[in-house]
Amino acid sequence: MNDKQSLTLEVGKYYRMRNGRKAIVTCDSGANPFGGEDDKFPFNGYADGFEAGICWTAKGKTSGWNSECDIIGAWVEPKRIKGWVNVYSGNDESYGNPHNIDSSHHCGHVYPKRAHADIAAVSLTGRNRIACIEIDVLEGAGLEGEVA
Known part of the structure; x- marks a missing residue:
């Protein structure tokens, strides 16, 4: 996604990651009442081909740089x-x-x-x-x- 487009993650929806794989957001843990790093990655979910879960920021990022697991848009089933x-x-x-x-x-x-x-x-x-x-x-x- 470019900076001009906004992405709002929603629990239960499928998304396309930078590497082209399908991902689903399964949980929004919300704000950490104790503060800390957890607030930065409140969205949790899974992706096709990954055994472990993945955490995302509200903008779909997994880190401070471009990662193959960043969410870049809504999932569209391929033809x-x-x-x-x-x-x-x-x-x-x-x-x-x-x-x-x-x-x-x-x-x-x-x-x-x-x-x-x-x-x-x-x-x-x-x-x-x-x-x-x-x-x-x-x-x-x-x-x-x-x-x-």
Whole structure:
């Protein structure tokens, strides 16, 4: 989140942490009647992939610097992408390389059904389809180096 946006944590709501993981705030311990450091991190909760709980400030921070566990916004469920992808040989001169990618294979559109992918492969004369792969992934998966 940038400084111009405000974030108000609420118990029972899901949030996105800086590392992209899903977190939930489970408790607001409120102000410490005895003072001290506890006032700085009144929100407690859990995050996907972490065994221990996490404490946050009212602004979603876990420390004085940017941490992978800082809350940066509300959680939005990623879109599921299901379908079929044709893979074409990169040596195919008619396909070209519009993004100047140094690769021997290219993929294109995600088709909802295998039959649609087959029709597209046949209709694109001059292309050399080498595979048709079924995919079922969450949008953004694999883009930050994580392994599914």
